[in-house]
Amino acid sequence: MPSTLISVWGLINRFLEWFGDLGLFAWQVVRSAARRPLEGRELIRQLDEIGSRSLPLVALAGAAIGAVLALETRSSLVQFGAKSLLPATIVFSIIHETGPVVTGLVVSGRVGAGIGAELGSMKVTEQIDAIEASGVNPYKSLAFTRIVACILALPLLTLAADFCGVMVGWIANTLVEPISFHKFINQGLAGTSFNDFLAPTFRTTVFGLIIGMIGCFQGMRAQGGTAGVGRSSTSSVVLSSLFVILADVILVKLILVFFP
């Protein structure tokens, strides 16, 4: 068999093995969810770590997207004589796509790396074994709490990114051609329903699930000392970003089917 074919086969094998292990890990986390204790205090701590501390970065990213959209779209719309559509273009684009995706990618970078490195470090220094040896379920205390925190935090962070994007979009627009915020929002939201806003925002819960699950999985299977921690951190970011983008494609299609 040619060597290329062998290496492709090996790659497919490793990918399937990784998926199988991820499935088993997810099953352990789901099973642990029903067990006591509730881990409420740890969940709040993780919400602070994942949610509150990501807020400045997410807000900044949302603001940057709003500014870029306002500046880039204006010239195109002016060319086609559709300048009045500018508020709608900015608001619709941010709420529908750029807000959720940028939030997902920014959080997967910041939080995915953090979870991967923290749990990876705990794994290679036997701290996770120590937790388990003391009769505490690490899937509940470490993984479940982080995954739930990611699921809850992502929609809230998306709202913050959307808000900052729209605000900065209006400011950037106003600097070129003054328009009241009230008028900007009214024009921006004209023709949009609540579903246009709800479905894209809540699809970020799936992004949260992906970021939390992959970060915890890669961290808790780390091995090989500090190099292993580095690998788990990097792979958490790369894989969670990749799966966020893939999930986005699938979810956009599903949203179009269920909320036409």
Next chain:
Amino acid sequence: MMHPEQEVLLGVEENGPAEVESAGGKSDASAVVLRDLHKSFGSQIVLDGIDLTVGSGETLAVLGRSGTGKSVLLKLIIGLQKPDSGSIRIHEQEITRLNLDAMNDLRKKMGFLFQHAALYDSLTVEQNVAFPLKRHTRMTESDQRERVKELLAGVGMEADLEKMPSELSGGMQKRVGLARALALEPGILLLDEPTAGLDPITSGEIDELILKLQEEHDMASIVVTHDLHSAKTIADRIALLHEGNVLMEGSFKELEKSDDEFVSEFFKRDS
């Protein structure tokens, strides 16, 4: 009449509850019984039919060359790894068939000191020792604090409550690890290389500490070590692992006088 499955779960198997007469004379019902224990990693056979028994109040030192599965043995006993086959009975309870909740209940009765202490590096010394108390007891904050102080005083670390693990030396980390392992007053203590990487004086201090704790708490202890001096000091009985099996078991003197080529070579290295 009891259903066969119930008999297995209750640990009432065909041989009946095991009894052991230890070399140290501390004869009791057995705390840990391992029978025909096998464990492999891929094609590498690590444990190949281990039989061992440790009585309540007895200290067994497990010796052997690096990579002979001594640490794996401890991890099998506390359920961090699963054996390929064989039986592990803790206080008459077969653990290989226990579900996670039952295993976690049993783990509360065991203390484990990891080779590198495995202290939680984001928690202070006090929080590390309080961790099992917070998770498994209904003690008030002030009672927990008192208990932590008492445990740390027992290992000579009462002045370092607020320190982070990174601020401690290897010996100090082992002491804190010991205090954490003893927090729930376990009936069985598992020690993985308690003196590894320590200077002879600190090793001696740790040995004395283990002896003192054994006297105070009357636990069954299994100590994995390479340190023959430590084994001689703290163990009632020695088991020497070789090629996945218990090559010889007995008192330190018995093993020291053995004619077996491997045993005598192993013991000569340190004499």
